[in-house]
Amino acid sequence: MEGSLAKRSADLLIVGLNHRSAPVEVRERLAFSNGALEAALRRLVDAEMVREGMILSTCNRVEIITSTTDVAAADEKIKSFLAETQGSSRSVFEEHLYTRVGKDALGHLFRVAASLDSLVVGEPQILGQVKDAYATASEVGTLGEVLHRCFHKTFAVAKRVRSETRVAAKAVSVSSAAVELARSIFDHLHDKTAMVIGAGEIGELAVRHLQNHGIGKILVTNRTFSRAVELAQEFNGTVVPFEQFHTHLYFADIVIGSAGGNDYLVGRATVEEALRERKRRPMFFIDLGVPRNFDPRLNDIENIFLYDIDDLQQVIEENKDEREREALKAEAIVTEEVETFWQWLSGLEVTPTIIALREKAETIRQHELEKTFAVLKELPPHAQKAIEALSSGIINKLLHPPIAYLKSTGRTGEADNAREVAVIRRMFGLDEDSE
């Protein structure tokens, strides 16, 4: 159990599966619905073995995050817990589960929240999902000191990754790339008009993305009029009859082509005309059609920007490269944060050990004093005092080196410091039940 904390003290344990370890059939079986979460949390946490617990369940992962006193037993308990609550036999999911303990668990948690473990690295939703899961567990009351502290740190690390790297900054889908480009042409979209020609699926997706970014107005045109009406209703847009869309083109700041057919729907002359009408204000043509909808030479016209599906793909590739480079930086941040936080956590484990050591010595001393005084009943008070002082002098001198040693390990927090704490506990029998 590399890097795990001393026995008896709380240890982090994560049991879970994600999009890499398990196929969707397994993930959907283990996923918790929002309504079932609270009851499941109460079942998961007991006062002894699983001291604290949280459940993170998204479409790409199910993670049971706990603080436990006995890793092996808790691991076992979580697996049966999953089988029981989700009504599935263990053999279905067991081989897809991973188990992370101690420092590894902490690193895993940081990476998940910072979106480094996501299907699309850097996607922003996961942090919100982690925060929701934390809030639910917090309300139900299954979080204690260890997990509270870990999660606060986790959110801080995710924030740091976000602000210091550009891992989440760039678009990695066709429609988000289109929006990204639109925003490097136009300052804001709320006073802009988009015209969508045709009813192709990616076209629809692109419009929806523009809408999410607050596009002002949407014009819809299609060869089949009824389909155009349908789409317009969906987007709350205005229908332009297909035969007339050329004359309406000048309204549009953004023109999306996603129609079928072999001919160019928009050529140079049409666009020159539209530009004149709109006083040469820039226009952004997004050609999502294959074969293409717009004459590629449109890009040569001043203030016209034309991107076809390959150009957008190119943008995405560059963005992906950048994300990967940024992800490396983010991993370095996580490693650094795990180190410092782990030192701090281990330091927390040192203090109870020191206290336990002192208490044990004091108990022995009191016990022995009682025995001695019972035999030497006639002892004058000043002699009694002298014996008490002698005994406490001996234990203080004896305990000084181990306590100093513990304090120094707490400060340096080396990787195997937890193991050393465990050795000291065993040496002085701190974990044995009192006789």
Added chain:
Amino acid sequence: MELILLKAALLFYLLSTVAFLLPFLSRRALPRWLGPGFLLAAFSCHAGAILSRSVTAGYIAVTNFYEALSFFACLTAGLCLLVQLRTPVVLLGAVVSPIVFLLTLTAFVFYANVQTLPPSLHSPWLPIHVTLAFLGYAVFGVAFSASFLYLVQEKQLKTKKARLLFRRLPSLETLDDLNYRSLSWGFPLLTLGILSGAVWAQYAWGQFWLWEPRLVLSVLTWVLYALLLYYRTAGWQGRRAAALTIICFAVLLVSFLGVRLLPGRHGGQFG
């Protein structure tokens, strides 16, 4: 005092240039306030230097090449800060900072001691004329920077090769808007600057106009900007407007330096 402040300003201009440009060269993120912060420090020191010189001289210190250049640089830096306050175009600082640094450095090289002012220049028109004209120049400097960035951004959108260096450019619309707003401020300022100069010349020399190459250049600049503004209001957008703004500013720089370096009564040595 003046020289200490000026040197401090130079140092801060250099620091702000580095702070603005570093994010392009390395991938390390710097705090956002660093560039504007250094620029503000530089501007404050610079303004202090000019103020201290003006107090010593007893007139606003804009009468020789060093003073004029220094004054112009200081105004441009202040204006850039003002614009940043309203529209946070981070890259504007990246263009303006190095320019202002070089201008101030040039001014520093041509440093001259305070001179006694010929009586003809002892006039309340001196600060009015110079401040108006220079404010106009500084505003045009901002318009130039916006246009320069516009052309870079337009080029990479057209060629579809977004070099990672320039990923952080503002949108074309923002830059075009900044260009237009700067022009519509700069032009009235320049016009008033020239008019106040004419009025002053009438008082000082008895005639409002001299046929000197430098004055002719100034008027040529004015005509060019008038044309640019006319075309802009008539609906010129984007690339063409940006290109013309850059040409106009080049002519302005020639006329600005010309006013100091060409022979004549205006500026430079006073007759």
